[in-house]
Amino acid sequence: MLRQIPHPRRVERGLPFVESDEWFACGAPARGTQGWKLYVPLTLPRAAEMVERVAPVVHKHGLHFKYIKSLDLLQELNAGTFGYTQIGKCFVIYAPRPDAAFIAELKHALAPFRDECPAVPCALPFGDGLPLYYRYGPYRGSRLSVGGTELEDDRGDARRAVPAGVADRLASYVAPTPEDPRVRAFLLRYPAYEAIAQQGKCGVFRALNLQSEVFEEVVLKVSYHRGQVQADGSDGGSFLRRELAFYGELGRRGLARLAPRLVDALDAPRKVVLVLESVPGRNLLERKLGGTLTAEHLDGCWRILDEVHASGLYLGDAKLANFLTTDAGEFRVVDFEAAGVVGQPAPPMLTFIIDPHPLDPRLADRAHFLASVLFCYEEGRRSTADRQVALRACVRHRPRDEAEAWAVGKLRRVLRELK
Numbered sequence: 001m002l003r004q005i006p007h008p009r010r011v012e013r014g015l016p017f018v019e020s021d022e023w024f025a026c027g028a029p030a031r032g033t034q035g036w037k038l039y040v041p042l043t044l045p046r047a048a049e050m051v052e053r054v055a056p057v058v059h060k061h062g063l064h065f066k067y068i069k070s071l072d073l074l075q076e077l078n079a080g081t082f083g084y085t086q087i088g089k090c091f092v093i094y095a096p097r098p099d100a101a102f103i104a105e106l107k108h109a110l111a112p113f114r115d116e117c118p119a120v121p122c123a124l125p126f127g128d129g130l131p132l133y134y135r136y137g138p139y140r141g142s143r144l145s146v147g148g149t150e151l152e153d154d155r156g157d158a159r160r161a162v163p164a165g166v167a168d169r170l171a172s173y174v175a176p177t178p179e180d181p182r183v184r185a186f187l188l189r190y191p192a193y194e195a196i197a198q199q200g201k202c203g204v205f206r207a208l209n210l211q212s213e214v215f216e217e218v219v220l221k222v223s224y225h226r227g228q229v230q231a232d233g234s235d236g237g238s239f240l241r242r243e244l245a246f247y248g249e250l251g252r253r254g255l256a257r258l259a260p261r262l263v264d265a266l267d268a269p270r271k272v273v274l275v276l277e278s279v280p281g282r283n284l285l286e287r288k289l290g291g292t293l294t295a296e297h298l299d300g301c302w303r304i305l306d307e308v309h310a311s312g313l314y315l316g317d318a319k320l321a322n323f324l325t326t327d328a329g330e331f332r333v334v335d336f337e338a339a340g341v342v343g344q345p346a347p348p349m350l351t352f353i354i355d356p357h358p359l360d361p362r363l364a365d366r367a368h369f370l371a372s373v374l375f376c377y378e379e380g381r382r383s384t385a386d387r388q389v390a391l392r393a394c395v396r397h398r399p400r401d402e403a404e405a406w407a408v409g410k411l412r413r414v415l416r417e418l419k
Contacts (some may be wrong), residue, residue: 002231002415003048005070011055022073025066030094036170038095039133040110041078041088041117043229044071050131051091053109058093058128061102066090069156078118079228084198086153087227088120094139103173106132118200118227118235119396122158127175134170135161183273186266190275192220200228201236206278209263218263223272234347239337240272242347246313246336253311258304258333279332285321288403289377293320295406298373300331302410305365308333314361315339319351319372353388358418364414367391367414373407391415 008017008024017026042050051067058065068074068090073211080087095102110130136151137286145152146165154160162168192205202223221243224418227236247262255260261277286303287293301323308315315322316338324332329391338347346361352371358364371389374397396410399405 001046002071005042005047005051005068005074008055009391011052012059013049015059017348023066024069025064026055027064028062030064032096033140034136034138034144035094035096036098036134036136038093038098038106039089039123039135040091040093040122041120041131041133042068042074042090043117043226044075044231045114045229046116047071047074047090047232050110050113053112054091054106055104056360057102057109061105063102064094067090075228078200080199085122087200088118088133098170100156100173105167105172107173108164116226116229118224118229121198122161124157124161124170125177126170126173127177136166138148158306162234166173166180180268180270183266183268183271186273187220190218190220190264190273197345200224200226201239209275213356219260219276219278221276225270225417230347232347237270237272239347240274241267242338242340243336244272244274246339249313249341253313255307255311255313258307258331259336260334276334276417278322278325279334281324281326281332282322283334284323284325285319285372287325288320288373293373293401293402293403295402297325298403298406300325301333301369304331304333305362305369309342309362311367313339313343314342314346315365316346316361317351318365318369320369321351321372347382351387353389355388356418358414363417367409367418370394370407370411370414374404374411 008015008026015026017024032170032404040050040054055065059187068077074090076082076089078087104309107130113131114129115410119125120133123133123135137155143155144153144163146163151163182356184224189210190207192207196204202221205220205222207218207220209218221240223236223240223361225235225237229235244265244267250256250259260279261273263277264275266273284293284297286299315333315336317335322333322335326332340346342361352368352375354371358367371391371394374394375389391411392415395408395415397408
């Protein structure tokens with residue numbers, strides 16, 4: 001049973017605080033309008049313990065800080081739901097003039113959590129495996145004053161974590177972070193030139209295959225160590241190792257043609273990289289949002305599910321966004337981080353929380369896929385609660401197009417199997 005993140009009244013007696021929907025802000029407001037911000041990334045298994053160790057140290061030194069209010073919000077933050085640059089910014093310390101005594105006490109408080117927490121993108125690490133990062137920026141708004149010049153704070157570029165003209169007062173407290181030469185050598189063979197998606201667990205990039213005799217674009221999936229840590233301790237590396245193993249299962253069962261070709265892979269202790277064929281085409285969620293999704297498209301996905309299930313496998317996160325129609329009119333399925341062999345444990349990595357949830361993962365695949373067709377997509381961030389789908393309510397839904405009519409008909413059959 002995970003411990004919930006503690007309320008400020010439970011952390012430190014007499015600690016002043018205010019709260020918003022997502023944050024507890026504690027202590028006297030920060031002095032000045034800009035300065036150093038220190039970030040402590042938290043994880044689901046040990047968030048409560050980390051807050052209980054860190055908050056008293058920060059309060060003792062009279063600094064303002066804020067921390068995320070709940071495990072549900074923490075999970076969304078570290079998944080990238082708040083935005084990629086916000087990953088890991090779970091406990092934020094405002095330190096206009098940090099001193100050696102404070103840094104030493106903070107490092108001591110964080111020592112038991114070495115190598116357990118996600119990195120904070122676009123911030124600088126203190127190193128030594130500590131869950132501690134920093135950058136210089138405004139305390140209110142998005143503009144900085146440096147040397148009498150007004151600047152926009154670029155929070156999406158790690159190279160500007162300390163803006164030009166600002167002396168890095170924290171550099172002397174930083175320990176070097178060693179780099180695995182195997183990872184560097186592997187990535188140099190597949191240079192990335194564009195990010196497709198960035199999440200807490202991994203990044204997906206367009207890249208070039210320099211090993212190919214002819215020009216070849218590929219897709220890289222790169223795990224982030226301790227990224228999006230789950231309640232069971234699994235992380236971004238765990239998810240991509242599962243996907244790599246599933247590619248092996250597809251090959252052994254003669255189903256490799258259903259997915260992009262696995263070009264290459266690296267499985268190192270702190271980094272997993274999959275190099276995949278770049279498949280020209282569109283995913284079916286794009287077609288749904290663009291009003292061009294048809295029953296024929298859905299039939300193609302259903303045939304893939306039939307083949308996968310007949311071979312004793314399941315996809316785990318079957319949804320429109322994970323099925324592609326190629327420029328040649330073929331169908332492919334992607335993203336096997338939650339896929340596996342029937343009878344083996346499945347990770348809780350579904351996009352939609354469906355009710356009722358079938359125990360058989362093959363039936364769960366079908367129900368989840370149909371939920372993705374019937375879900376009412378809207379702009380903006382979605383919490384876990386926003387993604388709950390009541391299947392029996394869906395069958396009473398009046399279809400708005402032929403794709404939804406197809407899905408309602410299939411869902412009636414799935415629900416009959418659940419009885």
